[in-house]
Amino acid sequence: MMSQTSYAQPKRPLKTVLWQLTRPHTLTASFVPVLIGTVMAMYVGQVDVWLFLAMLFACLFIQIATNLFNEYYDFKRGLDTEDSVGIGGAIVRDGMKPKTVLQLALACYGLSLLLGVYICMSSTWWLALVGLFGMAIGYLYTGGPLPIAYTPFGELFAGVCMGALFILISFYIQTDFITTESILVSIPIAFLVGAINLSNNIRDIEEDTKGGRKTLAILLGEKKAVYFLGFLFVISYIWIVVLVITGVVGAFALLVFLSIPKPIRAIKGFVSGTPPMNMIVAMKSTAQTNTFFGLLLSVGLFISYYL
Template sequence: MSTVPNQDVKTSLNERDGFQVWWRLLRPHTLTAAFVPVFIGSMLAALEGSMHIGLFAAMLLASILIQAATNMFNEYFDYVRGLDNDQSVGIGGAIVRDGISPKKVKSLAYSFLGAATLLGVYICASSSWWIAFIGVICMIFGYLYTGGPYPIAYTPFGELTAGIFMGTVIIGISYYIQTLALHPKVLIISVPVAILIGAILLANNIRDRVGDAENGRHTLAILFGHEGSIRFLTTLYAIAYGLTLILIFLGILPIWSIITFLSLKKAIASVKGFLHKKQPIEMMPAMKATAQTNTIFGILLGLSLLLHLYLPVSL
């Protein structure tokens, strides 16, 4: 199926040709969801006096490669199923607007997974081969998110799956490869991050709700409706920030972690950005604010752990 790029959509989305076609294919705004968990897990390990820069770099790059590959599979399978067209927003658009071969996109995704596998071998050889088992599961779910006969992204479980694997699992692995141990507090601390990662997917599905419903998807946004989804997004934010505050008062997180609340402004902006909006392109700023909430929160949480390492302060 040949497509003709729609210049109006390309212009409104400020899409350019050349290198930026491949850059958009990576969906760079989502890659921070791969960086943040690795950073937090590694900083938690640093608090235990264990930090190997080589393992940190390998884990970070592998996580980013898997996330980018997942984005490419999303681009490929949505095109194959006829869900994307030259009017679609929130995608890289490499196939439907820039004429990149679907086969080339799929091959590139597999090559990214291959590179992540090689990094995984180094990580396992330097820590534990149990990581290989978990890593393979992560890759499988990355593929099944939009691939396979029953894509997870088309069900009400997309947000939960993304939150668990991109949040809790990655934080746990990042901590484990540094310390060769896994404490319950690490998993508890991962919950607010997992919730905010799930919120990114929810925001994406709010934006695409009408089109997804027409194409037979059954996401939470479709089940809740537009207004209900906004209320659910607000609830997720309340839980994430409320739990963070509780963890600080319980001493599980350092007092420095109060700086994560500087990201609350973006969370509020994301909720307001969805109110009274009907067109997907109108909701793009809200989608961006949701991703920025996770990025800023995660980076500030990691920095708070680093601050506690060098400037310990107790309540």
């Protein structure tokens, strides 16, 4: 492993380095669930905008911290190099000290804790346990003796915690209860957030194998992992159709089908057998699937509420 003193001076402006450290293309995995949960809450009562914003930024800070922990621990374990794809690269490319990245992660957790206090004061302190659990998962994803990212369960934890749980908490803080409808609506988003994680792991199969990881993509193999990614896409859209047919959500929820070009592009990108650098396009298309699917679902729910 290269020593810290051998790194060159930062090649990019500091604001660019910090922005890339957050891995911005993944942040919709936080924004979309909070938005959906809040729109769902409109059906049963008034929405507190300040609670919505507090929840939104608390979730964003938790996700950014998770990405920073990922950057820090992957470097410490010798997994990240200057040629690694899909990382922020602040340490291996720009000379930022690993300690600084760790401090930034802890600072993000501190900010999310402050926002969490406000949320709990406005709702219930039981949510503190849920929030601390989510923060622990964020750290343990790449930290600790057995990182979740090294196991086949990364997609499950990402989908449940950042998909379903973010929706349900966002709904709960506005209403003080959970409904069957909110749970059912959260499920396809859990699939799509898990898909973002899976797409990253498909792209990183070669490097992760060398690093000793046993991700779901590695266990399935690239071909079957892409098939499973396609399954997650398909079941997410079918789920919405079923919710519309059964009357759980209004017909305008079918607006999600306008996002179909994104998952098609993602699958084509992986199936084409392009090298990892080019797979970034497929990975971004997977993240955009969650973004556009979630935004269109929110719009559909919003329209149905007023009609």
